[in-house]
Amino acid sequence: MTRSILPLTGRSLRAPKSSCVFIYDDSKAPPPPFSAPQGLASGFFSKPRDFSLPNSSWGPEMMRLYEQYNSQCGEETEGGENREGPWKRLPSYNRFLKYATGGVYLSRMIHKKARLFTRNNRDQGATFEYVLFFNSEEDKCVGVFQAGHLLEGPPGHVHGGAIATMIDTVIGTHATIACGPVLTANLNINYRRPIPLGNTVLLESSVDKKEGKKVFVTCKMTSSDGSKLHTDSTALFVSIKVSQLLLGS
Numbered sequence: 001m002t003r004s005i006l007p008l009t010g011r012s013l014r015a016p017k018s019s020c021v022f023i024y025d026d027s028k029a030p031p032p033p034f035s036a037p038q039g040l041a042s043g044f045f046s047k048p049r050d051f052s053l054p055n056s057s058w059g060p061e062m063m064r065l066y067e068q069y070n071s072q073c074g075e076e077t078e079g080g081e082n083r084e085g086p087w088k089r090l091p092s093y094n095r096f097l098k099y100a101t102g103g104v105y106l107s108r109m110i111h112k113k114a115r116l117f118t119r120n121n122r123d124q125g126a127t128f129e130y131v132l133f134f135n136s137e138e139d140k141c142v143g144v145f146q147a148g149h150l151l152e153g154p155p156g157h158v159h160g161g162a163i164a165t166m167i168d169t170v171i172g173t174h175a176t177i178a179c180g181p182v183l184t185a186n187l188n189i190n191y192r193r194p195i196p197l198g199n200t201v202l203l204e205s206s207v208d209k210k211e212g213k214k215v216f217v218t219c220k221m222t223s224s225d226g227s228k229l230h231t232d233s234t235a236l237f238v239s240i241k242v243s244q245l246l247l248g249s
Ligand SMILES: CCCCCCCC(=O)SCCNC(=O)CCNC(=O)[C@H](O)C(C)(C)COP(=O)(O)OP(=O)(O)OC[C@H]1O[C@@H](n2cnc3c(N)ncnc32)[C@H](O)[C@@H]1OP(=O)(O)O
Pocket: 168, 169, 172, 173, 182, 183, 184, 185, 186, 212, 213, 214, 236, 238, 239, 240
């Protein structure tokens, strides 16, 4: 079962070969403060952009890995049947609060200009380009990241903080799927080999154990062909109540 940082229900956004971690159900959202005539609503409320889909900045290695996992994802056939596949692509939005049930109103009240750190740059390819896939049978999460030129740390190479962000994104998503809303309590990273800017890397995470509120996750980051190890890391996530987070307690 997929779970989210907010209490979400219902059908997922339609996208090819995908399933949602953060599910948006407009049919269960509170009514808008005004009534739009039938048929006009879709014109007023544009569909959110799913950043996990390919764009023109994705290089050949990014596309190759995307195709590799996406071709193993379940999908709805043209006949309307669901074809099973071991992997699911996880859609990604620049403010998931907005796309949760009722979240559109909360998103206006809580820092309405806030945007997800990894999805806040309109210049495609400049920062984080990525897509995550989840395999529920094997309980594995993978992230395919292409590191843009604005992530520079050492000349020509990716900043260590940006690398930590990539890891936190993959393992944070994995921990959320495993346990519901969580926060990173501890993240240990061994940086083994620098990542040249523009390169595509592959991150693979696994949940090691769950102990009460705690979930322990490990993650390995390699070059796109798996031949070079860039980082290995371990992390602890702790379950939280979303209400505490939203109320700031
Ligand atoms: C879709 C994109 C996904 C991206 C995911 C991104 C995730 C993030 O970046 S989250 C942001 C960064 N993290 C934070 O800001 C967290 C800040 N810290 C906190 O809010 C709290 O300290 C928090 C929630 C981690 C733990 O607080 P609390 O819920 O009170 O837990 P608490 O009861 O003290 O501890 C629970 C258990 O965890 C252990 N624990 C807590 N923190 C740590 C730690 N840093 N190291 C080791 N153990 C710890 C405790 O010892 C305790 O263990 P036990 O149950 O065995 O006694």
